[in-house]
Amino acid sequence: MRSTKTETMTLWVCFNCANLLANAEYPDDFTMGVDSVPLSAIDFAAGDEITLGMMWEDHTSNCVALTSDGEEQCNCETIDFSTHPCDACNDPYAGDRLAATLWYTPEP
Ligand SMILES: [Zn+2]
Ligand SMILES: [Zn+2]
Numbered sequence: 001m002r003s004t005k006t007e008t009m010t011l012w013v014c015f016n017c018a019n020l021l022a023n024a025e026y027p028d029d030f031t032m033g034v035d036s037v038p039l040s041a042i043d044f045a046a047g048d049e050i051t052l053g054m055m056w057e058d059h060t061s062n063c064v065a066l067t068s069d070g071e072e073q074c075n076c077e078t079i080d081f082s083t084h085p086c087d088a089c090n091d092p093y094a095g096d097r098l099a100a101t102l103w104y105t106p107e108p
Helices: 015-023
Strands: 007-013 049-052 078-082 095-104
Touching: 007 015, 015 049, 015 095
Parallel strands: none
Antiparallel strands: 007 095, 049 095, 078 095
């Protein structure tokens, strides 16, 4: 039986991980062996996908983009300064985090 991606999970990722997702390349200042390898903390199963941004239902209820029908930019998808490790590579450095969505197939 073919499975389909039905579940999503919001991840908060660091700049390195976001860059790899957006451009499919490491940022210029990325140092292999020093920085955490982007997306290395995610246990991908076959067919899983990760995309930048989050689902509309995960935006806050008073989100300006939602209430203005997309006319205005909201900042639901960024956290200016987080001390929580990156969800995608476990990078412990505090800094900006961007929302990403993991699309996965739940275990039967
Ligand atoms: Zn929003
Ligand atoms: Zn990261």
